[in-house]
Amino acid sequence: MSAALNQEKVHDVLGIGFGPSNLALAIALEEHNRNGADDPVDxxxxxxxxxxxxxxxxxxxxxTMQVSFLKDLVTTRNPASDFSFLSYLHDKDRLTDFINHKTMFPTRVEYHDYLEWAAGRLADVVRYDSEVVEVQPVEGHFEVVVRHGGRLAVHKARNVVLAVGLEASLPEDAELGERVWHNLDLMHRIPELTEAPKRCVVVGAGQSAAEVTDYLHRTFADAEVCAVFGRYGYSPADDSPFANRIFDPRAVDDFYASSPEVRGKLMEYHRNTNYSVVDLELIEELYARSYQEKVRGHERLRILNATRLVDVETRPAGAEVTVEFEPTGERSVLDADLLVYATGCRPRDPYALLGELARYCAWDEQGTLQVERDYRVRTTEELPGAIYLQGGTEHTHGITSSLLSNGAVRAGEIRDSLLARRKAPTRGYALSRS
Ligand SMILES: Cc1cc2nc3c(=O)[nH]c(=O)nc-3n(C[C@H](O)[C@H](O)[C@H](O)COP(=O)(O)OP(=O)(O)OC[C@H]3O[C@@H](n4cnc5c(N)ncnc54)[C@H](O)[C@@H]3O)c2cc1C
Incomplete structure (x- = not known):
C-alpha cells in the first residue's frame, strides 16, 4: 500500500458503506451537529x-416495501426530523396524494427515491466510487485504505463504522453466466437480453424469488416460467402485530440479554417474519394467474414444488437444469434460456476488511465477532478506537440486524455511544490473544 496517498486529517468517525444503515447514522450525526452541539462530530x-x-x-x-414507511431513516428515533419519509413526500409535493393512497408500504422505487433524496442532502460527508480495502490500527487512530477509482488513499479516523450490507448467496457449485444470474443483478442484466427468453427457471421460494417469477411471467408474455423450490408451496410472511414486535427496538434488548439457547429459539420461532417467506398478496396473485392458465389450457407459469436442483450445466445461451421431484424421485431436464438464482443473501463477511485488525477482536466459538450492546466490536485494550457494526450482528442483536426496521434507533444508539466514549473514553477488554 506504499503508493497510497496519505490524508492528514483524523476524522472522529469513518463509515464504510453508504447504504440505509450508514445513511441513517450520517443523519443522526448531522442532526447532532446542526443543533449547535459544543462537541460536533466530524x-x-x-x-x-x-x-x-x-x-x-x-x-x-x-x-413494495416489506416495512412501514414510519420505519424510515429517522422517525422512530426523532419523529420531528426533516429527513423523514413524510418530509420527503412534502418536499416532492406528493404528501396529500400519498395520504389518499392509504398505504403504509410504498413501492421500492419510491423508497429508493426517498433514500436518494436523503443521501443527496448529505453529499458533503460521503465519497462515492470509493471502496475501502483495508483497515489498520496505528498509534492513536485507524488508517483506512480507500480505492478511489484507480488510486489508493489512506484516511485516518478514531472510530470506524462498518455497514457493508448483504451479498448474494448461491448454492454450492453454482456457476453464474451470460444467462445465469443471481436475482440481485436482475434489473442490471435484463436490458442486456437481445431477445425474449422462451423458458425461464427461477430457483427459490422467498420474497425475491416470487417477485422475480412474477416479473418474468408478466414481462415475457410468451415465456414459460418455472419456479423451482423444495417447499410444497410458497409460505406467507407473518406480519401480524404480535409477531411484528420482534422488529421493535426493545426486542434488541431482550435478544441481547438472552442466552445463546434462547436466542436460537427466538430466531427459529420468528424466521417466518422475514426468511423464505412471501407477502400473502403476491402468493395469491401468482396462484390466481396459475389457475387462470389452467382454465385456458395453456400453462406458462409452472410451480415445480417439492423439487430440488440436481444439476445445472451453464451454457452461453442459458442452462440445462436437471430437477428432481422429491416425493417420487422423478427427474426431468429443463432447457432454460434464463436461470435466476433467487437463493437469498448473506451478510458480507467483515473479516476480509478487518484483516490484521481481526486479531484484536474477540470471537466466540462459532467464529463470530463478539459485539457489545452499543454495536461496538469487543476488542483488546491496544486498539486506538472503536469499531462498530451495522449488520452482521444477528447472532447478538437479533433479526433486525440486516433489516431497515431498527436502522433509525440503531443509528441513534451508535451516535450516543460515540459521544459518550468521547467524553469518557473506555478502552477495550483485556483478552488473551492466541
Ligand atoms: C431486494 C431486497 C429488498 C429488501 N427489502 C427490504 C425491506 O423492504 N425491508 C427491510 O427491512 N429490509 C429489506 N431488505 C434487507 C436489506 O438488507 C436492507 O434493506 C438494507 O439494505 C440494509 O442496509 P445496509 O446499509 O446495512 O446495507 P446495504 O443496503 O447493502 O448497503 C451497504 C453498502 O455498503 C457498500 N459497500 C460494501 N462494501 C464496501 C466497501 N468495502 N467499501 C465501500 N463501500 C462498501 C455497498 O456498495 C452498499 O451500498 C431488502 C434486501 C433486498 C436484497
Missing part, C-alpha cells in the same frame, strides 16, 4: 458504488 463515509444505490438490481416496478 464524520466521513466511503461508498464503493458510483452514486447512491439501494439494491438497484431488484428495483422491479410495482414491488
Amino acid at each position: 464524520a466521513i463515509f466511503f461508498e464503493r458504488q458510483a452514486s447512491f444505490g439501494w439494491h438497484r438490481g431488484m428495483l422491479i416496478d410495482g414491488t
Whole structure:
C-alpha cells in the first residue's frame, strides 16, 4: 500500500458503506451537529458504488416495501426530523396524494427515491466510487485504505463504522453466466437480453424469488416460467402485530440479554417474519394467474414444488437444469434460456476488511465477532478506537440486524455511544490473544 496517498486529517468517525444503515447514522450525526452541539462530530463515509444505490438490481416496478414507511431513516428515533419519509413526500409535493393512497408500504422505487433524496442532502460527508480495502490500527487512530477509482488513499479516523450490507448467496457449485444470474443483478442484466427468453427457471421460494417469477411471467408474455423450490408451496410472511414486535427496538434488548439457547429459539420461532417467506398478496396473485392458465389450457407459469436442483450445466445461451421431484424421485431436464438464482443473501463477511485488525477482536466459538450492546466490536485494550457494526450482528442483536426496521434507533444508539466514549473514553477488554 506504499503508493497510497496519505490524508492528514483524523476524522472522529469513518463509515464504510453508504447504504440505509450508514445513511441513517450520517443523519443522526448531522442532526447532532446542526443543533449547535459544543462537541460536533466530524464524520466521513466511503461508498464503493458510483452514486447512491439501494439494491438497484431488484428495483422491479410495482414491488413494495416489506416495512412501514414510519420505519424510515429517522422517525422512530426523532419523529420531528426533516429527513423523514413524510418530509420527503412534502418536499416532492406528493404528501396529500400519498395520504389518499392509504398505504403504509410504498413501492421500492419510491423508497429508493426517498433514500436518494436523503443521501443527496448529505453529499458533503460521503465519497462515492470509493471502496475501502483495508483497515489498520496505528498509534492513536485507524488508517483506512480507500480505492478511489484507480488510486489508493489512506484516511485516518478514531472510530470506524462498518455497514457493508448483504451479498448474494448461491448454492454450492453454482456457476453464474451470460444467462445465469443471481436475482440481485436482475434489473442490471435484463436490458442486456437481445431477445425474449422462451423458458425461464427461477430457483427459490422467498420474497425475491416470487417477485422475480412474477416479473418474468408478466414481462415475457410468451415465456414459460418455472419456479423451482423444495417447499410444497410458497409460505406467507407473518406480519401480524404480535409477531411484528420482534422488529421493535426493545426486542434488541431482550435478544441481547438472552442466552445463546434462547436466542436460537427466538430466531427459529420468528424466521417466518422475514426468511423464505412471501407477502400473502403476491402468493395469491401468482396462484390466481396459475389457475387462470389452467382454465385456458395453456400453462406458462409452472410451480415445480417439492423439487430440488440436481444439476445445472451453464451454457452461453442459458442452462440445462436437471430437477428432481422429491416425493417420487422423478427427474426431468429443463432447457432454460434464463436461470435466476433467487437463493437469498448473506451478510458480507467483515473479516476480509478487518484483516490484521481481526486479531484484536474477540470471537466466540462459532467464529463470530463478539459485539457489545452499543454495536461496538469487543476488542483488546491496544486498539486506538472503536469499531462498530451495522449488520452482521444477528447472532447478538437479533433479526433486525440486516433489516431497515431498527436502522433509525440503531443509528441513534451508535451516535450516543460515540459521544459518550468521547467524553469518557473506555478502552477495550483485556483478552488473551492466541
Ligand atoms: C431486494 C431486497 C429488498 C429488501 N427489502 C427490504 C425491506 O423492504 N425491508 C427491510 O427491512 N429490509 C429489506 N431488505 C434487507 C436489506 O438488507 C436492507 O434493506 C438494507 O439494505 C440494509 O442496509 P445496509 O446499509 O446495512 O446495507 P446495504 O443496503 O447493502 O448497503 C451497504 C453498502 O455498503 C457498500 N459497500 C460494501 N462494501 C464496501 C466497501 N468495502 N467499501 C465501500 N463501500 C462498501 C455497498 O456498495 C452498499 O451500498 C431488502 C434486501 C433486498 C436484497
